[in-house]
Amino acid sequence: MHRRGLMLGAAAAVTLGACSSTPSKFKSYSGPEVTYVVVNKSARRMYLMHHDKVLKDYDIDLGFAPIGHKAFEGDGRTPEGIYRIDRRNPNSQFHLSIGISYPNVNDVALAKALGKTPGGDIFIHGQQNPLKPGPRDWTWGCIAVKNEEIEDIYAMVRDGTPIALNP
Template identity: 70%
Template sequence: MKRRTLILGGTALVALGACGNSKFKSYNGPEVTYVVVNKGARKMMLLHHDRVLKDYRIKLGFAPAGHKEIEGDGRTPEGIYLIDRRNPNSRFHLSLGISYPNARDRQRAHEMGKSPGGDIFIHGQQNPLKKDKGDWTWGCISVTNKQMEDIYAMVGDGTPIQINP
């Protein structure tokens, strides 16, 4: 009986310990009402109205200058979009979708006879043990996995995001 109790107790402790390492955090601070990305400065800020709650160093698409025009150009879009979806099972830890392309983006790409692309996200790292050097994404905005856990908890769907040159 003692042995069984020890085994069950040990199993319960291991299970509870695993729960403490969850990538899903909770946030009960001021609402994030706006996200601002300044590509040139490689900064992203989470704002509550006009007050900066948090700011982060970011990595961008591998060709960061200019607005994303077509699929595969390696650029991060510029303009005002919305956070429109979440991916808790992302290859890049966690991710928040950005509503690119909008109607104007689709029209511009159509005029060039190309696809505007899509699947632009704010996301974590693919390999947290490897130090990401320079801009490396295909047009997304990347932060560390730890930072992404906080951002994922703080930023809700429908939050506007302004991406500046």
């Protein structure tokens, strides 16, 4: 009986070990703090900064109407200005995502002056289907990177980190 229990325990350990061999999308990071994020929309580049040093940089895709500041919900533009990383979504339909604090008071006023709502849910996120790359600038106003890249960004960038979204 003891031998049978030992065999079943060993089989369970091997099975559980096989399950843990799948790489997690949640990485850890112990390097220098990301003190701010810079997005240069026209260059389609994002930089994770530690003060004046670039820690990482990425090619990005933007909203489907990439030129100009987001004015209202559904315009397809990515906001411009200074915001903060304010939330994260580990269950995003785009692999992982971190939220940007759009809209601010000025964004709300602009949309209201146009008779519209400002929208929201602006994120830095991964791809919906990494095996089927789509066109450039395909989001509704978000910043998209490859799934492997959002895993690093998700680990490196903390809530409260400022983000500058430049034209």
